[in-house]
Amino acid sequence: MAHGLWPMAHGSWPVDQPKLCVDMSKRFISIIFCYVLASFGQSTDVAEYCQALTGELAACKNHLAECEAQRKDFTIRSEDRECAIAVENAKLKSEIQRLLKQKQLLIEEKQKLAAEQERLQQNHQACLTPLSVAEQAVEAKRNQLPIPLQETMLPPLQGDNLSSRLRRFLESIDSIRDFDQQLQKPVPTILTGPDGVQREFQMLYLGLTTAYVVAPNAKIAAVGSRQNSEWTWQWKEECFSAIGQAIEISTGKRPPALLYLPVPTNEGDGQ
Numbered sequence: 001m002a003h004g005l006w007p008m009a010h011g012s013w014p015v016d017q018p019k020l021c022v023d024m025s026k027r028f029i030s031i032i033f034c035y036v037l038a039s040f041g042q043s044t045d046v047a048e049y050c051q052a053l054t055g056e057l058a059a060c061k062n063h064l065a066e067c068e069a070q071r072k073d074f075t076i077r078s079e080d081r082e083c084a085i086a087v088e089n090a091k092l093k094s095e096i097q098r099l100l101k102q103k104q105l106l107i108e109e110k111q112k113l114a115a116e117q118e119r120l121q122q123n124h125q126a127c128l129t130p131l132s133v134a135e136q137a138v139e140a141k142r143n144q145l146p147i148p149l150q151e152t153m154l155p156p157l158q159g160d161n162l163s164s165r166l167r168r169f170l171e172s173i174d175s176i177r178d179f180d181q182q183l184q185k186p187v188p189t190i191l192t193g194p195d196g197v198q199r200e201f202q203m204l205y206l207g208l209t210t211a212y213v214v215a216p217n218a219k220i221a222a223v224g225s226r227q228n229s230e231w232t233w234q235w236k237e238e239c240f241s242a243i244g245q246a247i248e249i250s251t252g253k254r255p256p257a258l259l260y261l262p263v264p265t266n267e268g269d270g271q
Helices: 017-039 044-140 147-152 162-181 237-251
Strands: 187-192 198-206 210-215 220-227 230-235
Touching (some): 147 162
Antiparallel strands (some): 187 198, 198 210
16 A cells, blocks of 8 residues: 555554544545546556555554544543552642641640640749758758668769659658657767766667767766757766667667666756
């Protein structure tokens, strides 16, 4: 088919379908004209030309059918693709709405946390002031406490860590309470006795404001009371045995026993 064919790639879409139809109509008329001429025996070439045109017309019809089939297939695939895109678009819209709601919830939660943080900060400041006052009060009384207790108590913490400072303060209070309520071990101390001689005594604390001392070699004993940071001693040689036994009981050298010990009074006498 050398005459009048349009070169076309397989599977391509015709560029100008109306023009193709017009050309096919013209060729169809030419074929009819050629058959008429051939019926009158005008020329063998005319007959061959008409036969060629007939072949071209058949090829054009086949190509047109292929193009129509491709158009239908493309339309179907386009519709399927559009449906898939619509479904995906609906999913995306739903996900966007979900994320927007989640974002709003996070914003509200952030606002609540900010308000809670502000409240906690206010409470922190409200607790920090009385804690500082309490720490200073205990620290001011440190030198009035028994020396063994002073040595075991840690100084108050500094800074804004309220929980650590409160824990340290409560530990100090617990140490003071335990010392006041529990029997302590005797500790050596240097005192000037009633004869004006300095000696080493064994000192047994009874609470925070009462203590007993004894010098075994000199057979001297006393009961003391604390006023502020100063101790006042009442020398009682008659109580040497009872105080000495009490010290031995506290160290485990003697089993527990009922003892009568002198108690200091405001008048300076004990019983």
